[in-house]
Amino acid sequence: MIRSSKSWQAVAVAAVAGLVLTACGTTEDGGDEGGSGGGGGEAACDLKLAFFGPETGPAAGLGKPIIQGAELAVSQYNEDADCEVELVNYDSQGSPDEAPALATEIAGDESIIGVVGPAFSGESAAAGPIFAEAGVPTVSPSATNPALSENGWDTFHRALGNDATQGPAAAAYIKDTLQAKSTYVIDDASEYGAGLAGIVEEDLGADAVAGSDTIQVGDTDFAATVSKVVDSEADAVFFGGYYAEATILIGQLRQGGFEGTFVVADGVKDPAYLDAGDAAEGTIITCPCIPDTDPAVADFASAYEEEFGEAPGTYAAEAYDAATIFLDGIGDGIGDREAMLEHVNGYDEAGITKQLSFDETGEPADVKVYAYKVEGGEIVSEGEIG
Amino acid sequence: MNFEFFFNNLPGLTLSGLAFGAIYALIALGYTMVYGVLQLINFAHSEVFMYGTFAMLWTVMALGGADANGVELIAILLASLLAAMAMSAVIALVLERVAYRPLIKRNAPRLIALISAIGASFVLAELMGLRDRVAGWVGLDDDLSDYVGKARINNSIAGVVDAPRWEVAGIIVSSIDLLVIFSAVAMMVVVDQFVRRSKLGKGIRATAQDPETASMMGVNPTRTIQMTFLIGGLMAGVAAFLYMLKIETTKFDVGFLLGVKAFTAAVLGGIGNLRGALLGGLVLGVAEIWGSALLGTEWRHVVAFVLLVVILLFRPTGLLGESLGKARA
Numbered sequence: 001m002i003r004s005s006k007s008w009q010a011v012a013v014a015a016v017a018g019l020v021l022t023a024c025g026t027t028e029d030g031g032d033e034g035g036s037g038g039g040g041g042e043a044a045c046d047l048k049l050a051f052f053g054p055e056t057g058p059a060a061g062l063g064k065p066i067i068q069g070a071e072l073a074v075s076q077y078n079e080d081a082d083c084e085v086e087l088v089n090y091d092s093q094g095s096p097d098e099a100p101a102l103a104t105e106i107a108g109d110e111s112i113i114g115v116v117g118p119a120f121s122g123e124s125a126a127a128g129p130i131f132a133e134a135g136v137p138t139v140s141p142s143a144t145n146p147a148l149s150e151n152g153w154d155t156f157h158r159a160l161g162n163d164a165t166q167g168p169a170a171a172a173y174i175k176d177t178l179q180a181k182s183t184y185v186i187d188d189a190s191e192y193g194a195g196l197a198g199i200v201e202e203d204l205g206a207d208a209v210a211g212s213d214t215i216q217v218g219d220t221d222f223a224a225t226v227s228k229v230v231d232s233e234a235d236a237v238f239f240g241g242y243y244a245e246a247t248i249l250i251g252q253l254r255q256g257g258f259e260g261t262f263v264v265a266d267g268v269k270d271p272a273y274l275d276a277g278d279a280a281e282g283t284i285i286t287c288p289c290i291p292d293t294d295p296a297v298a299d300f301a302s303a304y305e306e307e308f309g310e311a312p313g314t315y316a317a318e319a320y321d322a323a324t325i326f327l328d329g330i331g332d333g334i335g336d337r338e339a340m341l342e343h344v345n346g347y348d349e350a351g352i353t354k355q356l357s358f359d360e361t362g363e364p365a366d367v368k369v370y371a372y373k374v375e376g377g378e379i380v381s382e383g384e385i386g
Numbered sequence: 387m388n389f390e391f392f393f394n395n396l397p398g399l400t401l402s403g404l405a406f407g408a409i410y411a412l413i414a415l416g417y418t419m420v421y422g423v424l425q426l427i428n429f430a431h432s433e434v435f436m437y438g439t440f441a442m443l444w445t446v447m448a449l450g451g452a453d454a455n456g457v458e459l460i461a462i463l464l465a466s467l468l469a470a471m472a473m474s475a476v477i478a479l480v481l482e483r484v485a486y487r488p489l490i491k492r493n494a495p496r497l498i499a500l501i502s503a504i505g506a507s508f509v510l511a512e513l514m515g516l517r518d519r520v521a522g523w524v525g526l527d528d529d530l531s532d533y534v535g536k537a538r539i540n541n542s543i544a545g546v547v548d549a550p551r552w553e554v555a556g557i558i559v560s561s562i563d564l565l566v567i568f569s570a571v572a573m574m575v576v577v578d579q580f581v582r583r584s585k586l587g588k589g590i591r592a593t594a595q596d597p598e599t600a601s602m603m604g605v606n607p608t609r610t611i612q613m614t615f616l617i618g619g620l621m622a623g624v625a626a627f628l629y630m631l632k633i634e635t636t637k638f639d640v641g642f643l644l645g646v647k648a649f650t651a652a653v654l655g656g657i658g659n660l661r662g663a664l665l666g667g668l669v670l671g672v673a674e675i676w677g678s679a680l681l682g683t684e685w686r687h688v689v690a691f692v693l694l695v696v697i698l699l700f701r702p703t704g705l706l707g708e709s710l711g712k713a714r715a
Contacts, residue, residue, distance in 0.1 A: 056538055058637070189684060214684035218643060220633045223402035224678030224686070227395050230558075244540055248635050251544050255551070257558050272536070275635075277545030 045083035047335065048112045049074065049326050050090050052102065052127065052138070053119025057093025058218075058244050061270040063119055065313030066141055070116045072300075072307055072316075073323035077331070085330055087323070088112065096122040096191070103127035107134030113340045114139070114326035116319055121145035122191035124156075131155045137341040139325055141318035144266065144288065145195045149361040157344055157358045159322045159351070160315070161288040161367035163192075166265060167199030169369040169385050170238065170286040174204065177371075177385075178261050178284070180236035182210040184229045186249070188241030189214050196265055197240030210234035215245060222249050226256035235260040242267040247276045254279040269314040274377055284382075285372040289314050290353045291381035297352050321351035392679045398557040399675050405563035405632065407671020408570030412625035413648035414655070414663040415577065416478070416618030422594045422658035423614045426496060429503040430485065432645020433510035434477045434619050438626025439636035440514065441473030442466045443541055444533055451546045459547070463631075470630075471623030478619025481506055482612055490611070507641075515638035542635045549631075566628045573624050574664045577617060581660060586613055594658070650694050656704030665705055669693075 051070055054063035071087055078084045090106060092098045099118065106112050107130055115131065115138040118124040124143040131138050132153035139157045140148075146164035149156060174180050183204055187197035194214070201209055210232035213225045229237055237253065237260060239246055246268040253262065262280075266287040274280055292301045292312045300320060304312040329343040348357035354366040371382040392399070413435050420428040445466035446452075454462055485506040489499045513520065518537040521527040527534060549562045581587035592600035593610045601607050629644075630636060647670065655666025670690055677689025701707060 058539060060538055214682060216684065216687070219683075219686075220635065220640065220643075221406050222683070223406065224399065224675050225683050227399055227402070227679065228391060231391055231395055244637075247540060247542065247544075248633065251634060255549075255560065257551070272539055275540065275542040275544060277542075279544060 046111055047083070047330055048086045048088050048109070049323060050088050050106050050112045050115045050117070052090045052099075052106065052115050052117030053092055053123070053142075054094035055089050055091035057091075057095065059094040059120070059242050059267075061243065061272045062142070062267070062314060063094070065316035066116070066119055066319040068304065068308050069141070069312065069316035069319030070323040072304055073320045073327060075307070076303070077327040081331070085327065087116075090117075092118065092120075092123050092127075094120050094123065096126040099123035099126035100130060103130035107131065107136055110337075112136065113330070113334070113337050114344070116141060116322045116326070118143060119315075120192060121148060121195065124148050125191055128153050128156055135337045135341060137326075137337065137344045139322035139344065141322045142266070142289075142315040143192075145191050146199075147195065149363050153362070154345070155341060155362075157362040157364075159318045159325075159353070159356065159364060161369055162363065163196040163199055163265075165367050166286055166288055166369050167196055168203045170196075170263060170265060171200050171203035173284065173286065173371055173385050174200075174236050174238065174261075174263055175208065178236055178263070180234075180261065181208065182232070182234045183208055183236045183238055183263075184210045184232050184234035185212040186225060186229075186237060186239045186241075187212075187214055188217050188239075188245055190217055190241060192267060193239075193241035195240070197238065200238050200240065215241070215249070217242070217245060219245065220248055222252050223256075225249070226252050226258065229253060230257050236263055237261075238263045239268070240265060243270045243273040247273050247280070250276050250283065251279045266314065269372060269379060271313070271379070274374065274379070280374045281377075283374040285374070285379060286369060286385065287314065287372060288367065288369050290317050290368070291370055291372070292317070293381055300352050317353045321353050321356055324351060325349075325356060388680060392676070395557070395679065397555075398559075399679050400672055401557075401559065401563055401567075403672035403675035404668055405560075405566045405671070406675070407651070407668040408567045409625050409629050409632070409667075410644070410648045410651040410670055411664045411667025412570050412573060412621050412628070413644060414652040414667050415574065415621045415660065417649050417652040418655075418657055418659060418663045419581075419590075419614050419618050421652070423590060423611060424486075424490070424499075426486070426499050427503065427649070428481070428486075428615075428618075429500070429645070429649075430481050430507040430510060431478075431618065431622065432641030432648070433507050433514075434474045434481065434641075435622040435626050435629075435644060435648075436511065436514065436636070436638065436641035437477045438470040438474035438623040439630050439640060440541070441623070442470040442627050442630045443543055443636060445469040446543050446546055447532060451543065454546075463547070466630075467624070467627045470627045471620050474623035474626060475616055475619035477510070478615040478622070479612065481510075482615040487608070487611075507645075511638055511641065517638075538638060540635045540637050543630065544634045546634075547631060562631050566632055569624065569628060570667075571664070573621060574660070577621065578660050580617075586610075590614055647690065650690060654694055654697055654704055656707040659704070659706045662704055662706035669705070 051067050054060050074087045090102045092102055118127050119142045121143045132155045137155050139159055141159050144163045146162045174183055185197050185201045187193040246264055250262050263284045269285045269287050297317045301312050325347050329340050334340050357365045369385050371385045372379050373382050416431040449462045451462045485502045515538050518534045521530050521534040552559045589605040589610045592605050597607055651666035651670045652663050655662025673693050674686050674690050678686045
């Protein structure tokens, strides 16, 4: 193991060296031909941003709006920039197993000076150490596991509130708004789902939790879990996990006779959840993502709709903000990762979703959680909840 | 250990377990028959099942199952059952023709055929998972977007069938669970009797016992192998239909886990043995759900495979342990 990791490092170093040399060459060529000349205040050329997250895979639906939100920011920047910035997609399929190799690949490409992502918590945990070591600044528009910011990675940032705020907000909603006396808590054993469900369970308190169960990502038959929920006579079920399982779970819960409220979090806020049909009606979805009907994102929403022909999905606006932080830096003439990291760490500007600034762990200073409800076959906003 | 919940809900849990186990059993049939005749584990059989689920889904979508009721809905469901059986049978026959027959003709070692099976499994699964791009090559992706659009995520017919549930003696009984168990057992009996009594069935058993002697007695081995794949495919189609009624959702990789479980069921009951497949499937289904209820659902797969190991320790040839060829008429 040690030997192999050393040889990988050697390969990575060689690759980085090669890329740096090529990158220098291109910059010089560009300068000669264009005659624009290099200079302190001018925007650097041949720079790339990377999107890191699921473009394909079982949770690809959650990746799409993030990619498109970042794309919109980049294309708006490129409209009146001397040097165009390229957004490169690194498709992790949302899997922690794929993440380390992709992160190493990104770390090896010196022209990538910022990463929008990683999108999910599991892959963030797997890729984080590699980005931290290589000094690649990352701003995740969607990873919400609280532990991610506690690893001491200087490069880690996120443009949204974590589950330590989402979890209590969901628990408060269940207790105060739904007035549920007992809640059954289910998770999918993922970094994200188990973490969030644990916080909700703790925040509800032992008296208000009717029981808990863990399913596996990829399972399709939840008969045992459904029996447990129905047997516990809970008024509400909280599920920490992604929409693929949530869609099947709610169908089987309803068929099994569960009549309470189904409460889920941002991992389920995807149009594919509506496949569950009538069973999905009344589901409460909490999300630290701004509703596309919020006046603050009105301009963004109309530009997005014009570009992609659909309303902005979950975390599109957050991804736009994350990309904007990097693009501002590039516009100021930042051309390397070290300066970019400094720029991100010291950033303090109004984004479209919130005031964007980070504390030393990379958490945003300004945090908002919203509730949504499935009504009439649509996910509609219920406003801010904490 | 949650004994109170377990004993209070034992009948309901067992019924759910039997229903899912019945689906395992129907898929296991395909593994066990092919193994009985060829001593080959057809790992691509899970994909035969997966294509069946999509045939069912697409038929229901194409015939407008979402807006249908009563007799019309039943007719659509019957059509989708036939479509699933036809699709699975065709895939099974194509598999036999493309992935096995050339190898058997050349007398290739069993290991090569096994690798070929695994390869075919990946090809079939990814073909389904990339069907949007395949449709794109022939320019049909816009016309067929309802069918190929969600290539890599869940495809669902939720809400099409609103099956009645009854409360019997305090437990909720789903009509779909009963239908699944009843149809699976009925299909198994039909296949079992077919293999035992029909001329073709005798041929299958003869080939399983001794292919060379069987061919000298006038049994056409190629045709017999084809029929074995065909029967396995048809049963996988029935399993796919029942699975879709119960779970309502499918995906390009749905065959993987179910295939592993069905194969486990086949080994549990005694691979090569038709009645073993049924028993193995039902035992596995019930054990999984009992384990989930007692230990927590995260233990489901652990329980299944520990059970397999324990049973094989004491009965190395499985619960019933006989091969297809030796089954008595």
